[in-house]
Amino acid sequence: MFIASLFTFAQRPEETRERQIPSEFKHIGGRWFVKEKAGEKPTYFYRDGERFVDLFSYHTKDSNKDGIDNVRVSHDERFLIIESQGYPNHPTAVFPNSRNPNSIRVQSFKFRLPLEPKLADKITRLPMGAIGTALNGVVFFNPFEMEGQNAVEGYSEVWLDSCCGHPQQTGVYHYHKYPSCVKSPFADDGQQHSPIIGFAFDGFPLYGPYEAAGAMAKDLKGDHALDVCNGHKDEQRGYHYHVTPGRFPYILGGYAGVVEPSNNRGLNRAGTGALTDNTQPGTRMEQVxxxxxxxxxxxxxxxxxxxxxxxxxxxxxxxxxxxxxxxxxxxxxxxxxxxxxxxxxxxxxxxxxxxxxxxxxxxxxxxxxxxxxxxxxxxxxxxx
Known part of the structure; x- marks a missing residue:
């Protein structure tokens, strides 16, 4: 069982909460803090509502045994910097297999997440390729396969393993829908708001499917309903995204925030507007x-x-x-x-x-x- 470093404090006004930030924490911007100790790797904490959560320590482990940490985290004045091998630290299918000819390969990713994400005037359209990163350094893709059709369901559905991932031609293992195998800092028991499972390239966090006890975010109505990007705002967390199992766009529908373009070359020509569902009826998946x-x-x-x-x-x-x-x-x-x-x-x-x-x-x-x-x-x- 994954036990993360977790600090909690009572729900009080902002100025009171600020005084209760642990003295060993250094604020580096937005909701991010770092704990530094001589001779040790720094530990990064995210203020998630009323918690300070160590999101990455579990995922730094060398999952492919090559002597390099799977995820390495640092920061500069503007960005949290995540370097990743993109190698899954959970069980996967054997690739290649009868439904996918590609192999999972170690990558060399370097992503910059804005420390202080800001909502944009217009929605940025999601490019092909990586659109964000899970806590384990494996990337999220948009819901389409390379020909622009729905990869998750319908006639154009592609073969994803039980952890909802697969590798593409260059060996990048990635998720098209809720990656239920990604460890989060506390168990998602359906009795509270889901934990963070990753971040979009605009710096806003991506949470699991639950909004509250027994209530999934995808089912919310009215002013609190998810927008076309799969995000909404609350007092504790500010703007954030949710995965929507079984409902398009599954992970993200677009970027609501200002995106850092260095994370994907396609962002420079991505255009504006949210994705639209083009699911075709039927299936090509064998029903064995x-x-x-x-x-x-x-x-x-x-x-x-x-x-x-x-x-x-x-x-x-x-x-x-x-x-x-x-x-x-x-x-x-x-x-x-x-x-x-x-x-x-x-x-x-x-x-x-x-x-x-x-x-x-x-x-x-x-x-x-x-x-x-x-x-x-x-x-x-x-x-x-």
């Missing part, structure tokens, strides 16, 4: 996983999950053996068995698993390169 039972499970326990297969729907002949890999959301199976067309997997659901969100699943057949990969969306939900 018929059912997943049970569809819900409690946290803190190991569960036996059954996947009923319809092999006749597969594009390639499925081996008669059991799958080499089974994954639901960020949870991979410890034991896998198969009897006929029913696969049984033993999966541990940790105490800090996100609650109430529908996870995707995927199975792989073949332990070598280029396995046969099958998946099914929105099949499993964690409950208390």
């Amino acid at each position: 996983i018929a059912t997943v039972r049970p569809g819900t499970a409690a946290r803190g326990k190991t569960h036996s999950i059954q996947f009923e297969l319809t092999p006749e729907n597969a594009r390639r002949v499925l081996p008669a053996d059991k799958p080499s890999w089974v994954q639901i959301g960020p949870f991979d199976a410890a034991k896998i068995a198969r009897e006929g067309n029913v696969v049984t997997a033993e999966i541990m659901i940790p105490d800090d698993a996100p609650v109430g969100i529908l996870f995707d699943c995927h199975l792989e057949f073949g332990s070598g390169a280029n396995p046969i990969a099958i998946k099914k969306n929105d099949v499993f939900r964690v409950v208390e």
Whole structure:
């Protein structure tokens, strides 16, 4: 379980809160603070409502074991600077596989997030390529695939693994929709406002799906409803974005703030205006996983999950053996068995698993390169 550095203080007027900022914190701009100690790496804290949260320490770990931290954070007078290898620190599908010919490759990203983000007069249109970064240094893409069609659902849907990511031609692993596998500083239990999972390139934070206990931000109405960029404002957090599972644009619909153009060359010619939904009916995804039972499970326990297969729907002949890999959301199976067309997997659901969100699943057949990969969306939900 991920335990982040977290400071809280009572909800009081701004001038009182300022006096309660920990003495070892240095304010560097906006909601950002740094804690520096001789001989140690600085730790960056973000004032998220009534909390000072260490967003990045968990994600600095060397996930691909090359001796380089996955995420490295620094700052100058105007920007928080994030250097990243863009390498996922959660389980992924094997790439290449039968549905994606690309491999995940280590990147060398350097992103500048404005320390004091400002709302713009006009919406900046999202370019292709990176539009923001998750806390783990993996980038967000807009909801379209390279031909400009919806990558998340409908006839043009592309194959994303259970963590909602995949690599493109140059090996950049990225997310097109809510990346449910990204660790946040506190568990998203559906009983409060979701935690931060990343930042857009205008410097505004991106939160998980919940606005309050049992209420998703995508369902808000009236003055507090999300705008076309997937953002809104409240007194505690100011302007911020939310992911919207199952609803276009899923992550961002446009930049509401002033964007730092060095983060993506496409921003210099991006134009203005929010994206519009062009989802086409139907699907090209093979329906090989018929059912997943049970569809819900409690946290803190190991569960036996059954996947009923319809092999006749597969594009390639499925081996008669059991799958080499089974994954639901960020949870991979410890034991896998198969009897006929029913696969049984033993999966541990940790105490800090996100609650109430529908996870995707995927199975792989073949332990070598280029396995046969099958998946099914929105099949499993964690409950208390």
